[in-house]
Amino acid sequence: MNIGISIMTIKQSFSLLFFYFIMKGVLFGSLLLFDLNSLGIVLESAINIFFNISVEYLILILIIKKVRKINPDFKLSNLSINSVNYKLFLTAFIFLVGFFLLYYFTIGLWINEMAKEPFQEYFVKLETEFKRNPYPIYGSAFIIAPVFEELFFRGVILNELAKRFQFFKAIIFSSLFFAASHLSISSFIPTVMFGLIIGFLYLNGKSLISCILLHALMNIFMTVIDL
DSSP states (O other), X not given: OOHHHHHHXXXXXXXXXXXXXXXXXXXXXXXXXXXXXXXXXXXXXXXXXXXXXXXXXXXXXXXXXXXXXXXXXXXXXXXXXXXXXXXXXHHXXXXXXXXXXXXXXXXXXXXXXXXXXXXHHHXXXXXXXXXXXXXXXXXXXXIIHHHHHHHHIIIIIIHHHTTTSOHHHHHHXXXXXXXXXXXXXXXXXXXHHHHHHHHHHHHTTOBHHXXXXXXXXXXXXXXXXXX
């Protein structure tokens, strides 16, 4: 394997991840300039969800353009429902449910108590906002995040890393990028595990729709557990 290419690929992945953060920060930060609370929950939720989708779509388009400068032949993998390997999908879902339950009711309890989150104020504010109006967060967690995070982390990052690295190395690197993007110490381990399993699912069929559906199901499951 060409070491120079591998190193450049990791640098390019970090660059894309950094670009992803900067763009989200700038665009979502602009939304804070407007007071939407006075519009009512329905209109506020609709604007939030529409803005969220628009921002994620714009970022994805810009990232794909950047990737095509590196790899002109790049294209997103299969989004057809017919590409789903239901046996593998169900196996991945059952394993993740079991792991998350085991983790969050054992070592996860201790980590949540001990960990000092670097963005604690943000998470507290997010929790307060969720109690006031949960609909934009539901829309983000159940639809927007599964779609756009899978298109980015599996459809772009893992897809490109898999061309330069061995199977498991590519999955591990992409999982670490995915976990780091969530900016949470307490959820780092389960997010890495989720990235490993969903990365394995992706590389065993190149079905992005499988990853999106699994991501959405796990977010729904974790939301129910937290209620």
